[in-house]
Amino acid sequence: MRRPPLARFTATILALGFLPFGGCDKKDEIKSASNPREDSPAASTPAPASSGKASSPAKPAAPAAQVSAETTSFDAVAARLDSGGSLYLYLSTEQWLSALSGQLTKWRELLVTAAPTKDPAEMEQITRAFDVATHLVKKSGLEEITGFGASSFAVERGVYRNKIFVHHYPGKGSGFMWTMLGKSAHPLATLDLLPADTAIAGFADLDVAQLIATVEEEVNASGSAEAKQGMNQVLLQFSASFGLSLDDLLHSLGGGIGMVVTLDPTKTISVPVGDKPQDVPMPRAALVIEVKDDRLFQLIDKSVAPMPTLIRVDEPGLTMRTMVMPIMPPTELRATAAKWGNYLILATDDALVRDMIGAQSGGKGFKSTPEFAKLSAGLPKDGNGFQVVTQRFADTWARYQGDIMKGQPGMTPDQLAILQKFWGDNKVGASYSVTGHVDNGWLAVGKGTVGAGQLVAPLVIAPVAIAAGVAMPVFGSVQGKAKATKSLANARQIATACRLYAVDNKGKFPPKLEALVPDYLVDASLFISPFAPGEPMGYTYTTGLTDTSDPTLDLLEDKFSAASGQRVVVHADCSGQVTPVKK
Numbered sequence: 001m002r003r004p005p006l007a008r009f010t011a012t013i014l015a016l017g018f019l020p021f022g023g024c025d026k027k028d029e030i031k032s033a034s035n036p037r038e039d040s041p042a043a044s045t046p047a048p049a050s051s052g053k054a055s056s057p058a059k060p061a062a063p064a065a066q067v068s069a070e071t072t073s074f075d076a077v078a079a080r081l082d083s084g085g086s087l088y089l090y091l092s093t094e095q096w097l098s099a100l101s102g103q104l105t106k107w108r109e110l111l112v113t114a115a116p117t118k119d120p121a122e123m124e125q126i127t128r129a130f131d132v133a134t135h136l137v138k139k140s141g142l143e144e145i146t147g148f149g150a151s152s153f154a155v156e157r158g159v160y161r162n163k164i165f166v167h168h169y170p171g172k173g174s175g176f177m178w179t180m181l182g183k184s185a186h187p188l189a190t191l192d193l194l195p196a197d198t199a200i201a202g203f204a205d206l207d208v209a210q211l212i213a214t215v216e217e218e219v220n221a222s223g224s225a226e227a228k229q230g231m232n233q234v235l236l237q238f239s240a241s242f243g244l245s246l247d248d249l250l251h252s253l254g255g256g257i258g259m260v261v262t263l264d265p266t267k268t269i270s271v272p273v274g275d276k277p278q279d280v281p282m283p284r285a286a287l288v289i290e291v292k293d294d295r296l297f298q299l300i301d302k303s304v305a306p307m308p309t310l311i312r313v314d315e316p317g318l319t320m321r322t323m324v325m326p327i328m329p330p331t332e333l334r335a336t337a338a339k340w341g342n343y344l345i346l347a348t349d350d351a352l353v354r355d356m357i358g359a360q361s362g363g364k365g366f367k368s369t370p371e372f373a374k375l376s377a378g379l380p381k382d383g384n385g386f387q388v389v390t391q392r393f394a395d396t397w398a399r400y401q402g403d404i405m406k407g408q409p410g411m412t413p414d415q416l417a418i419l420q421k422f423w424g425d426n427k428v429g430a431s432y433s434v435t436g437h438v439d440n441g442w443l444a445v446g447k448g449t450v451g452a453g454q455l456v457a458p459l460v461i462a463p464v465a466i467a468a469g470v471a472m473p474v475f476g477s478v479q480g481k482a483k484a485t486k487s488l489a490n491a492r493q494i495a496t497a498c499r500l501y502a503v504d505n506k507g508k509f510p511p512k513l514e515a516l517v518p519d520y521l522v523d524a525s526l527f528i529s530p531f532a533p534g535e536p537m538g539y540t541y542t543t544g545l546t547d548t549s550d551p552t553l554d555l556l557e558d559k560f561s562a563a564s565g566q567r568v569v570v571h572a573d574c575s576g577q578v579t580p581v582k583k
Contacts, residue, residue: 070095071094072092072094072146072147073092073094073146073147073167073169074090074092074147076147076167076169076440077090077147077148077149077165077167078090078149080149080163080165080167080438080441080443081149081150081151081163081165082151082152082153082161082163083151083153084153085151085152085153085154085160086152086153086154086160087150087151087152088150088151089148089149089150089151090147090148090149091147091148091149092146092147093145093146093147093148094146094147097142097143097145097146107130138175139175139176139214140175140176140177141168141172141173141174141175141176141177141178141179142175142177143175144168144169144172144173144174144175144178145166145167145168146167146168146169147165147166147167148164148165148166148167149163149164149165149167150162150163150164150165151163155378155447158449159374159447159448159449160447160448160449160450161378161445161446161447162431162433162445162446162447162448163443163444163445163446164443164444165441165442165443165444166441166442166443167440167441168440168441169440170439170440173437173440173441176210176211176214178437178442179207179210180206180207180210180211180214181204181205181206181207181384181385181437182204182205182384182385182436182437183437184384184437185380185382185383185384185436185437185438186382186383186384187381187382188203188381188382188383188385188386188434190203190256190258190288190343190386191203191366191367191386192359192360192363192365192367193260193288193343193356193359193360193365194260194356194359194365194366194367194388195260195262195352195355195356195358195359195365195366196359196364196365196366196368196369197262197263197264197265197355197392198260198261198262198365198366198388198390198392199261199262199263199283199389199390199392199393199396200261200388200389200390200393201258201259201260201261201366201386201387201388202258202259202385202386202387202388203256203257203258203259203288203385203386204256204257204258204384204385204435205255205256205384205385206255206256206257207255208250208253208255209250209251209253212246212250215231216231219231243299243302244295244299248295249295249296249299251292252291252292252293252295252296253289253290253291253292253296254289254290254291254292254342255290256289256290257287257288257289257290258287258288258385259285259286259287259288260285260286260288260352260356261283261284261285261393262283262284262285262352262355263280263281263282263283263392263393263396264281264282264283264284265281265392267281267282268280268281268282269282269283280396280399281392281396284347284348284349284351284352285347285348285352286345286346286347286348286352286353286356287345287346287347288343288344288345289343289344289345289346290342290343290344291339291342291343291344292342294319294339296344297319297337297338297339297344300321300337301319301321301337304321304323304337307323308503309323309324309325310322310323311323311324311350313338313350317340317341318338318339318340318357319338319339320336320337320338320339320350320353321336321337321338322334322335322336322349322350323335323336325496325500333348333349334348334349334350334351335347335348335349336348336349336350336352336353338350338353340353340356340357366388366390371390371391371430372388372432375430375431375432375447375448376432376447377447378447379432379433379434379445379446379447380434380436380445382434382436383434383435383436384435384436384437385434385435385436386432386433386434386435387431387432387433387435387446388431388432389429389430389431389432389448390430391429391430391449393430394429394430394449429448429449429450430448430449431446431447431448431449431450432446432447432448433445433446433447433448434446482530483530483531483561483564484530484561484564484566484568484578485578486530487529487530487531487538487558487561487568488568488570488576488577488578490526490527490528490529490530490539491539491556491557491558491568491569491570491576492570492574492576493521493526494513494516494521494526494527494539494556494570495555495556495570495571495572495574495576496574497516497520497521498510498516498520498555499547499574500520501515501516501519501520502546502547503547507546507547507548508546509543509544509545509546509547509555511543512541512543513527513537513539513541514527524536527539529558529559529560529561531558531560531561531563531564532559532560535559535560537559538558538559538560539556539557539558539559540556540557540558540559541555541556542554542555542556545572549572550572551571551572551573551575552571552572552573553571553572554569554570554571554572555570555571555572556569556570556576557569557570561578562581565580565581566578566579566580566581567579567580567581
């Protein structure tokens, strides 16, 4: 494939998809036809004698391909991309990344020479920090990156193939940034675990043992006694807390981790949007960890064994523990840990675990749907990770985003139209992508209903919308709503902790909120109101209540939300709401 001229390539980058790659305008065509280069065939070959018949106009000779005087990875990167689409990008990083560790050494020497202080201890710390950074750069493989490329190509109307490629020369790629996320591509078995109602999902290889080993090595190489002591304390505290050494735990991991989020259209939950709650499909989530044995599950099993609401399941191939915890009527959290085959699954409910097992064993999950068949057609079957965004999620997000915009108080129709145009173009589409380590780098290939050009377009029109000054008051209102939503979530978690405290204390709620830490809340950060991040306690707490008190009584109220025109309150039964108030 002929390399495109530099000017044409630059125009493509600046246009961000508005001109086709490798295209030229009419002015360029005329110039090429009327003023051929002297060294071109059109200039040196005589015109053939006329035969008396009308002849077609001579096709202009294409410019000769240019050859860079310096070595680049352009051809290798271009071979992985699609030309002719709405986006084509190549960036050579060879010159400025190949000697990065050497540059760090020069910066260290410059900083040491120009430092305002000559205190030996401080100079030693500066030198040590640069030495650690230099060592990390050398081991990471960052200096082996020689080029970056991206492309977007419409395979059919409304369906795009997007690619991202990070290049290293064959035989390279030995640093931990290349190997920690998978050394070679393999079948993506975890796709079989996705239920039919999957909304978003992702999975990636991750060598946690190599990650921890790298951290330990760098700490030891740093020469810092404090760092070594801190690392040793972390390891000792881990062993004391869990009764298992970190090495034993790491050796039980299988080298991959992922997540699944589903949306159940038959069940809904209410979420605050403006002054009125909106119903959205019930979300469920699961964390999936590849394991070699059941040591990690046994650790979890031991820690939850004393819980009175624990449900135990021991079936052939499946061991599961479910903890039923009321959150707010009529919802309950069924936190579940399960060991199934080579997977440890931590889910929001046991039904999701059953659905994942059914998808794998019955072949009726998302992988069997027409949507997956369309998105995955032509994509690699093997890789080191994948990402899925389904149309179910895209539609739900678009509807929720639209409700947020419509629910802003005091917005004029013109403001709403501009906001809908700005955010509506920045849509989330259905997509599926596979990422894998190939012989000369990392390649991500995806297909979806949104092209890269559409993703970049909002960045171009953003300054216009901001300059118009229309959306600024709306943005402030949205930010206030987001703070209220966060405050309500914090208060509900605190209220749930109060009810758990009551279970262990004869039905009595704690005398003060600080008594919840650390047994019922991990730390006190939830006590901070999003409206006043500098205040350690952001909630007014009603003392003296019990788990049999009137469930409608106010248990918690955000001290600082009223200043923004909102009242955040959670009741004794963990229910709550955000209501408008006059400033």
